[in-house]
Amino acid sequence: MFCNFRQIVRMPSISIVFRKDKLNKKSEAPIHFRIIKNRKVRYISSGQMLHQKHWDGKKNKVKSSFKNSARLNNLLTTKLSEFQSKILEAETTNDKKSSAYLRELIVGKKNIDFFSFADKIVESYQLKNQIGTYDKSKSIIAKLKGYFDGKSTSFKEISPSLLSDYEQYLRREHKNKTNTILRDMKFISKIFNDAYREELIEHKDNPFLRYKKPKEEKTKKEYLAEEELERLENLEMIENTKIATHRDIFIFSCNGGGERISDLFTLEWKNFDGTHINFSTTKTETQLSILLPKKALAILKKYKKKNTRFVFPILKEDLDLNNARQLDNDISSATALMNKNLKKIAKRAEIEKNISTHTARHTWATRALRKGISIDKVSKILGHSNIKQTQVYAKIVSSELDKAMQAFDE
Numbered sequence: 001m002f003c004n005f006r007q008i009v010r011m012p013s014i015s016i017v018f019r020k021d022k023l024n025k026k027s028e029a030p031i032h033f034r035i036i037k038n039r040k041v042r043y044i045s046s047g048q049m050l051h052q053k054h055w056d057g058k059k060n061k062v063k064s065s066f067k068n069s070a071r072l073n074n075l076l077t078t079k080l081s082e083f084q085s086k087i088l089e090a091e092t093t094n095d096k097k098s099s100a101y102l103r104e105l106i107v108g109k110k111n112i113d114f115f116s117f118a119d120k121i122v123e124s125y126q127l128k129n130q131i132g133t134y135d136k137s138k139s140i141i142a143k144l145k146g147y148f149d150g151k152s153t154s155f156k157e158i159s160p161s162l163l164s165d166y167e168q169y170l171r172r173e174h175k176n177k178t179n180t181i182l183r184d185m186k187f188i189s190k191i192f193n194d195a196y197r198e199e200l201i202e203h204k205d206n207p208f209l210r211y212k213k214p215k216e217e218k219t220k221k222e223y224l225a226e227e228e229l230e231r232l233e234n235l236e237m238i239e240n241t242k243i244a245t246h247r248d249i250f251i252f253s254c255n256g257g258g259e260r261i262s263d264l265f266t267l268e269w270k271n272f273d274g275t276h277i278n279f280s281t282t283k284t285e286t287q288l289s290i291l292l293p294k295k296a297l298a299i300l301k302k303y304k305k306k307n308t309r310f311v312f313p314i315l316k317e318d319l320d321l322n323n324a325r326q327l328d329n330d331i332s333s334a335t336a337l338m339n340k341n342l343k344k345i346a347k348r349a350e351i352e353k354n355i356s357t358h359t360a361r362h363t364w365a366t367r368a369l370r371k372g373i374s375i376d377k378v379s380k381i382l383g384h385s386n387i388k389q390t391q392v393y394a395k396i397v398s399s400e401l402d403k404a405m406q407a408f409d410e
Contacts (some may be wrong), residue, residue: 011091012037014083016076018055019043022197026284026385027052030198031076033083044083045198046076047120048127051285067322068127112200113152115145118191129324132283140184143174155192155201160210163188167214178217185213221392222353223362229254231349233295246341248299249312250360256296257288257381258364261338261357262331266321267311272300281383288383314338365393 017034028051033044054066061076062069118141125134147169163185170176170184189208195201203209224232233251237244253259259267262282271279275297278289292300300311309317314334321327339356346355353359361382368378379390 012087014080014087016046016060016080017043018050018052018057018060020052023052024049029055030194032198033080035087043199045117045120045200046079047117048072048076048124049121049194050128067129067324072127112154114155114158114191115141115153117155117195117200118144121191121194129322131324131328135328136183137187140187143170143184144188146173155195155205158188158192158207160207160212163207163211178214179219182213182216185211221362221396222355222359223366223396224254224351224353224355224359226367228349228351228353229363231351232345235345235349242337243341243345245312245314246338247345248302249314249338250342250345250355250357252296252299252312253357253360254363254367256292256364257290258361258368259290260361260383261335264312265310265314265331265334266327268309269304269311272311284383284385286383286385288381290381362393365390366396369393369397 013036015034017032019029019032021029023029028049031046031048031050033046035042035044050062050066050072054063054069055061056063062072064070066072122134122137122141125131125137144166147166167181167185170181176184185208189206192201192206192208196203196206229251232247235247237247249261249264253261253264256277260281260283263279266282267277267279271277276289276291278287280287303311303313306313315330319327319330335357342355342357342359346353365378365382368381369375375390375394376387378393379387382390384390
């Protein structure tokens with residue numbers, strides 16, 4: 001009995017854990033497999049990140065409120081079962097194995113393949129129905145794979161000098177501009193940071209610590225002046241046409257909070273309580289409740305008569321909002337058509353600026369700051385995850401004030 005008790009004490013345990021100690025700014029944390037043997041702890045990455053609101057700490061599983069909970073829970077339990085079998089086999093042959101050895105037995109040595117880990121991160125976006133992010137990140141990794149001719153590559157092979165060479169490759173072969181290259185490098189850097197958090201690489205192995213990235217090119221944020229917006233509002237248009245609806249959506253956003261076009265296309269009447277629109281943003285999942293001013297309310301009053309599911313009749317009435325891929329495709333197509341029509345509308349209103357759906361967002365932000373709304377409130381209404389994203393609008397307004405003051409020198 002005594003020998004059996006000693007064997008039980010030495011027997012390692014492996015479990016699924018949600019690493020709250022590694023929460024990021026988006027309140028997401030990695031899901032790990034934790035090995036404990038002789039009080040020594042080691043972690044194995046599942047390759048999955050999850051918002052803390054979707055994790056059931058009591059049941060130690062993904063909550064059913066998460067759209068792909070069944071698929072993700074099945075993935076985790078299957079992996080757990082595989083790991084348990086490997087550990088059991090190792091223990092029956094030699095019980096002196098350490099937790100570090102057991103971890104290495106499962107995941108291999110730390111010199112792991114970069115692309116295998118990157119593909120897991122890319123796949124996690126699809127599991128979380130972040131289709132736009134999934135498509136972009138998949139494209140970024142595809143370009144990097146092309147640079148390596150599809151060969152497996154370890155983290156250690158990606159050095160600061162290689163990143164510099166890759167930067168030139170993107171300019172030469174893909175004709176990428178600086179800001180596109182910075183976007184790609186940001187995602188590749190994220191992979192290294194995630195690998196470090198997952199304890200797969202050492203801090204010193206991150207090439208971005210010594211890589212000198214190019215300076216970001218300033219991009220002009222197009223927005224309408226009050227006089228231009230008024231011309232757009234007063235433009236005579238045939239009611240109940242697609243182009244007239246596109247104009248109304250644009251005007252609504254310029255007055256109603258600068259909502260992203262994806263949020264306006266999917267806005268349903270159940271999200272409107274008579275004074276406020278209440279919704280969760282598609283991009284950041286931020287819960288917003290926005291009091292609508294008179295101009296925005298007047299537009300909704302016009303569309304309320306149509307008795308449709310969506311406030312603005314752009315998407316199909318029977319569209320399944322849980323079908324992330326179909327939703328992304330439909331929003332992309334609808335946005336492309338609206339951008340074409342906005343250019344026609346701008347021409348008719350004699351506005352020379354190259355406007356798009358995002359121009360309405362920029363217009364509302366600059367108007368709000370001019371009206372004295374504090375930058376933190378503007379940031380909240382825009383659904384920005386970081387106030388730094390909003391500061392660009394404050395710079396625009398400040399620049400306008402500088403130009404106004406220059407009149408005293410004339």
